[in-house]
Amino acid sequence: MVLNIKQKSIFNLQSIHQSVSVRFNYEIFFTTNLFDLKNPTLAQVITADGEKKPKKVVAIIDAGLLQYWPDLPQQLAAYTKFYAEILALAVEPMIVPGGEAAKNDRTLPQQIHKLIEAAGLCRHSYLLAIGGGAVLDLVGYAAATAHRGIRLIRIPTTVLAQNDSGIGVKNGINAFGKKNFLGTFAPPYAVINDLNFLTTLSDRDWRSGIAEAVKVALIKDARFFDFIHSSSAALVSRDIEAMQQLIYRCAQLHLEHIANSGDPFEMGSSRPLDFGHWAAHRLEHLTNYNLRHGEAVAIGIALDSTYSFLLGLLDWLEWQRILNTLLALGFTLYVPELAEQYLQLEHPRCLFRGLIEFREHLGGELTLTLLENIGQGIEVHEVDLSLYRQAISLLHDVENRLTLLIES
Amino acid sequence: MVLNIKQKSIFNLQSIHQSVSVRFNYEIFFTTNLFDLKNPTLAQVITADGEKKPKKVVAIIDAGLLQYWPDLPQQLAAYTKFYAEILALAVEPMIVPGGEAAKNDRTLPQQIHKLIEAAGLCRHSYLLAIGGGAVLDLVGYAAATAHRGIRLIRIPTTVLAQNDSGIGVKNGINAFGKKNFLGTFAPPYAVINDLNFLTTLSDRDWRSGIAEAVKVALIKDARFFDFIHSSSAALVSRDIEAMQQLIYRCAQLHLEHIANSGDPFEMGSSRPLDFGHWAAHRLEHLTNYNLRHGEAVAIGIALDSTYSFLLGLLDWLEWQRILNTLLALGFTLYVPELAEQYLQLEHPRCLFRGLIEFREHLGGELTLTLLENIGQGIEVHEVDLSLYRQAISLLHDVENRLTLLIES
The missing domain is CATH 1.20.1090.10 (Dehydroquinate synthase-like - alpha domain)
Structure with a gap:
């Protein structure tokens, strides 16, 4: 096909080539007892943004995890209280179903969006996603689409999430019976792998x-x-x-x-x-x-x-x-x-x-x-x-x- | 705050720093009579991907535009028929309300997703968004979130969309009474500005x-x-x-x-x-x-x-x-x-x-x-x-x- 010169030369306007380069940096931390008051990892991650503190944080927790770590919400509350100058829980943590159910319920991203709005999170606030890969995928999708991207700190709690799905640049939920039909590419702000969570996993x-x-x-x-x-x-x-x-x-x-x-x-x-x-x-x-x-x-x-x-x-x-x-x-x-x-x-x-x-x-x-x-x-x-x-x-x-x- | 060395040295695992660089390239074309059979711009944009043809295309059209350009769907159909070796309309074009109404109806992204699914579009297929800035924002959001990003060709039809909103890297819809509460950063695949569309704009x-x-x-x-x-x-x-x-x-x-x-x-x-x-x-x-x-x-x-x-x-x-x-x-x-x-x-x-x-x-x-x-x-x-x-x-x-x- 030959370019129609007459078309292209209307008002002598050349096309404009746009080239946009974007760099994403994030750190994957390896720790144990993440919410132990003596463990500064999470507080340090947030401190490092160099912005005015305390920062608003909203946590979304995998219900499956709470079976084995029922005190987790209390630990998180105590942690944020101890590091109150650095981070503050804007609302109570939200509990979502674990496993593929997290990705099959189309209302869950909307519920998370509602929570983000109610908590008044901005693009420099933090969403903590604590759970297995499916929950991280769900929360990642909601985070990436609110205000065109809230900062996401992933806290993967399964082997799969710690070595694979939780460290990459993707998120997604299922729709129309198709896995990950909806989703985006959105690198996390940071990932914190806590080895302790693995001790309570089922053998499977x-x-x-x-x-x-x-x-x-x-x-x-x-x-x-x-x-x-x-x-x-x-x-x-x-x-x-x-x-x-x-x-x-x-x-x-x-x-x-x-x-x-x-x-x-x-x-x-x-x-x-x-x-x-x-x-x-x-x-x-x-x-x-x-x-x-x-x-x-x-x-x-x-x-x-x-x-x-x-x-x-x-x-x-x-x-x-x-x-x-x-x-x-x-x-x-x-x-x-x-x-x-x-x-x-x-x-x-x-x-x-x-x-x-x-x-x-x-x-x-x-x-x-x-x-x-x-x-x-x-x-x-x-x-x-x-x-x-x-x-x-x-x-x-x-x-x-x-x-x-x-x-x- | 001092780093707790004991925490960090468990199994001697240093944190891993990840740095991901992504480059997006796209072209902004200036033309007139885009769907004239003698105008090869659109066909050339699709040809240039170097992939197997014909490519599936789904068009979403601003209802406001059809008032002044009622033959547009027929022109588009004729165009795709003429360039059938290059592109094929996978389904009938979808008509969406123009102006802010496009961004206020939360069911519209879902309807577009359904159309993408029904048409079997993949990440190398094309969504054509034809209309004002609000419609481009809506379609851009739907395109960016389906399969983590369907290629989007924006065809802005207003001054505002041609010089500003339609050429950038953002999309969005309104939610909770807040403008662009939902959206992503997602550069388009290409933008084609057709001057002719401006002739029928209202003075406002x-x-x-x-x-x-x-x-x-x-x-x-x-x-x-x-x-x-x-x-x-x-x-x-x-x-x-x-x-x-x-x-x-x-x-x-x-x-x-x-x-x-x-x-x-x-x-x-x-x-x-x-x-x-x-x-x-x-x-x-x-x-x-x-x-x-x-x-x-x-x-x-x-x-x-x-x-x-x-x-x-x-x-x-x-x-x-x-x-x-x-x-x-x-x-x-x-x-x-x-x-x-x-x-x-x-x-x-x-x-x-x-x-x-x-x-x-x-x-x-x-x-x-x-x-x-x-x-x-x-x-x-x-x-x-x-x-x-x-x-x-x-x-x-x-x-x-x-x-x-x-x-x-």
Whole structure:
């Protein structure tokens, strides 16, 4: 198509090119006993803004957390009283449901907005989000859209939130039955990881968050994968130091990717951190979120690793080593939702519809990350569904111990 | 406060500093007869993404525009048919109310989200927003929050939207009776200014948009102010070439400020482009939006210029020149909402409550831009309400021709 010069030269006006560069800085802190009066981390984060004090703070707390930490609101109140010159609770903390329920209730963002308005928060006030990844996603969305962005301090309380979802630049809620249909890119003001919260997690939630560490190790860092592999017994027996190391390295790799990938707000179609996630998102939906995100990711990793092996990308020994590590960590690699009768695209519960939704959510051309080696991802833009069906069948055999895995 | 070393050294974990840099690029095009089949601008914008075609497009159109351009949907349909290899309308265009009504109906963003979902738009699809600033703000908000951001092509159809609101990086809707309470920072994918749309504007809307040009000239560019001053007769008589020059330079100054101010997403408290706006936003609200945004901005400019003069910042001649220019353009400088009986803070309709809302919306310390000279703003952090009352009284006199303005 040739530019119509006559059109362009009306009044001789050239188009104006605009280039806007925005830098976001935030710190991820690692601590214990965050609301102990002797722990200054939170007060220091707020002090560091250099602005007039005390600052207004509104806290939103995950109801699931309160089961194990019923005194949390009182601790927070005592903390803000002790540091009254620095921060002040503008209203009572709001309690929201934990888990995916936080993201499924369309009225929750509105309730948080109402609270922000009633408390008179401004763009320099603070919203504290205390809870698992879903609650952080919900509060992040509400924070990002009020006054075009209230400062958000995330206090993630699960493994998954501390090493993955709570440290990144995204938020979101579900709508129209689609995960994260609504959301924005909005880096937090700060993140404070308190190791203590992990001690009261259920075994399922403890394990679940490890899946994202396996994922990032597989696409980025073979040595980290070795660490996870050799620490699997310690991790399963809830060794807190092994877990802290896992979280730290996982967070580091995740953050490095966001900062250095060249596309932190995902304007392209490539998203290596979503390795294993197309199937995971779909399985969460198909199981009505009975599968935890991490459990679904473990299956997604197993599936895409197996598919990588069948494609000839990944060698047999490495493939076996991945499945063995996931099994050693206690993950299940197959669920009934993967049964053969569902695997035709026409079936409304077909797993492969997840590929379509995944492409739609990322935008542009279908782009999947597969594995060439442990520690080395590779992108593909096409899929062979019959090979995927074969991969699922192999996982079924592995789960039923019909396929012998070597010790690695 | 001293850092508690014991807390920090648990497992020897240093905090991780994250720094994320994001660059947004977009082009502002100037054209006429955008949907003429011979005008390739829109098709070229979409072609330039370098991705698989045709691209899905959903259009949202300002109902106010259709009064004067009833064939617009048909033209758009013909255009997309002609350029069918490049773009395809995924659904029928959606018509939304024009003006502030677009931003006051909380169900509209949800309706647009539903349309985006039904049309199967992805992050690489396009939303076309065709209309005045309020409609662009609404559609921008819906676009920014669906899939964490659908590409938005803004087609502003008013002077105000073409030179100011439609070219920047913000969107927003009203909530809780507060202007732009909900919104995000989200640069558009492209902006296409079609001069033809301006020919059917009412005199009020034509004039209204000039206020933002006066504003940016006053704080940034004395020569541009001279141009507006000397072109006032041409502008009032609806000379399209004078208007095009005004829009172009205003857009340029506005865009330069966003790109080079160092704070495009307004994380600080300084916002010089909001010169005159604290009173303007409040007056819009107090008049139930019977005042157009630009009309309110003209009063805000007159008020803050007069206050700058009374503070001794701005000299008498320049002050007179500013008021004369606004009057020559046909702006009213006083409305009954400024009457003395409302000017005590206790009064619920007091103008000065706008200062509190303004601070809350920007966040942090109160920061107002005033004038040192024509073309030169200066920031202050305190206000003298009695001096402001005096400024309002002067404006009342000017409006009633009780104060003699010199010819300048």
